[in-house]
Amino acid sequence: MAIADKHEIDRKYVNKILKKHKFRIKTSLKMCSHCSLCSDSCFLYMTNNREYNYVPSYKFINSLGLIYKKRRKLTKEVFEKASEHIWKDCVQCRRCYCPLGVDIPWLISLARQICRSQGIFPDHQNMVREESPRTVHI
Amino acid sequence: MLNYNQIYLFITGPLFILSLLIFLSGTVYQIFWFVRATRKVEPFIKNKIPGKKSNNENGNSYSHRFNLLINKGIKTNHVTGFVSLIFHLSLILTPFIIFPHHMILKSYLNITLFSVSTATADILTIIVLVSILYFLLRRIFIKQVKAITSFNDFFILLITAAPFITGFISYHQFFNSEITTILHVLSGEIMLAAIPFTKLVHMIFFFINRFTLVKTENSLREGNRIWQ
Numbered sequence: 001m002a003i004a005d006k007h008e009i010d011r012k013y014v015n016k017i018l019k020k021h022k023f024r025i026k027t028s029l030k031m032c033s034h035c036s037l038c039s040d041s042c043f044l045y046m047t048n049n050r051e052y053n054y055v056p057s058y059k060f061i062n063s064l065g066l067i068y069k070k071r072r073k074l075t076k077e078v079f080e081k082a083s084e085h086i087w088k089d090c091v092q093c094r095r096c097y098c099p100l101g102v103d104i105p106w107l108i109s110l111a112r113q114i115c116r117s118q119g120i121f122p123d124h125q126n127m128v129r130e131e132s133p134r135t136v137h138i
Numbered sequence: 139m140l141n142y143n144q145i146y147l148f149i150t151g152p153l154f155i156l157s158l159l160i161f162l163s164g165t166v167y168q169i170f171w172f173v174r175a176t177r178k179v180e181p182f183i184k185n186k187i188p189g190k191k192s193n194n195e196n197g198n199s200y201s202h203r204f205n206l207l208i209n210k211g212i213k214t215n216h217v218t219g220f221v222s223l224i225f226h227l228s229l230i231l232t233p234f235i236i237f238p239h240h241m242i243l244k245s246y247l248n249i250t251l252f253s254v255s256t257a258t259a260d261i262l263t264i265i266v267l268v269s270i271l272y273f274l275l276r277r278i279f280i281k282q283v284k285a286i287t288s289f290n291d292f293f294i295l296l297i298t299a300a301p302f303i304t305g306f307i308s309y310h311q312f313f314n315s316e317i318t319t320i321l322h323v324l325s326g327e328i329m330l331a332a333i334p335f336t337k338l339v340h341m342i343f344f345f346i347n348r349f350t351l352v353k354t355e356n357s358l359r360e361g362n363r364i365w366q
Contacts, residue, residue, distance in 0.1 A: 023175035036283045052285035101347030
């Protein structure tokens with residue numbers, strides 16, 4: 001993912017955003033019972049051989065969850081790891097459904113907002129796949 | 139050296155009240171912070187279409203939304219969905235309908251309640267334990283669940299299973315029933331106290347999310363709160 005080299009991570013600004021939504025982030029992370037019932041509601045998961053990195057809960061836990069967990073020691077590596085899941089593995093279609101009511105698209109959208117604020121954007125050229133995903137009738 | 143009666147009186151008296159207070163205060167704490175993190179919306183922002191008579195039109199009925207809750211997330215996971223449903227029903231029902239608990243309730247508060255037979259209680263307990271085993275095996279062997287599993291998930295499976303295992307053993311007196319009874323009471327109190335502070339908090343927020351927030355696909359009722 002493209003990370004602007006000239007910019008250092010502005011921890012204070014990131015923590016300000018996280019603090020604003022602290023309760024919602026904490027509650028969502030805690031409420032997620034890791035059941036993976038959201039997996040079948042993601043079309044990317046269903047059309048990519050059911051790879052675990054497309055599971056919606058995996059995406060938000062390893063993006064916003066990771067940023068929140070490491071909020072006191074934020075580095076570029078944390079954002080690199082997080083941005084893998086929110087740009088490449090999610091298209092924000094809002095199809096994912098959580099039986100417990102966790103708003104997964106909102107969490108990923110917040111992670112994108114935080115990444116953009118630090119100059120981290122999707123690297124579209126390297127995201128084009130060599131072969132197109134096969135159509136699966138669900 | 140404390141004897142069994144003194145320990146039993148302590149754990150079913152002050153320690154039980156303490157765990158109940160922790161559970162209640164933890165629940166109040168979570169609800170308080172939820173109310174602070176959300177706000178009420180004005181009526182015109184609410185999801186009402188002009189000319190629409192009620193929310194029961196256009197597939198917005200409660201039965202439709204309940205079907206959505208049950209079916210959408212678990213459409214291709216029939217087994218997990220079914221196991222989860224019977225697990226939660228048995229987990230919540232069992233402590234309130236079994237005879238040993240009612241006996242204690244009668245001795246402490248002189249309240250008499252309807253109890254199920256021993257066989258029924260055993261069946262419910264076995265349902266809970268088999269379901270927990272199913273969830274445990276899913277966490278170990280299924281790739282997409284293993285990828286998001288952490289220590290906390292095993293911990294809550296353990297603290298949920300412990301009261302049922304020890305209660306079953308204690309009632310049927312397979313081992314020293316005094317020790318297993320003490321373990322049963324302690325494990326139940328630990329589970330109760332842990333609910334608001336661990337992943338078991340989904341018990342509280344499952345209902346809050348679905349009944350108080352402004353209508354989303356997750357809602358079962360149109361609430362009047364949105365996140366700040």
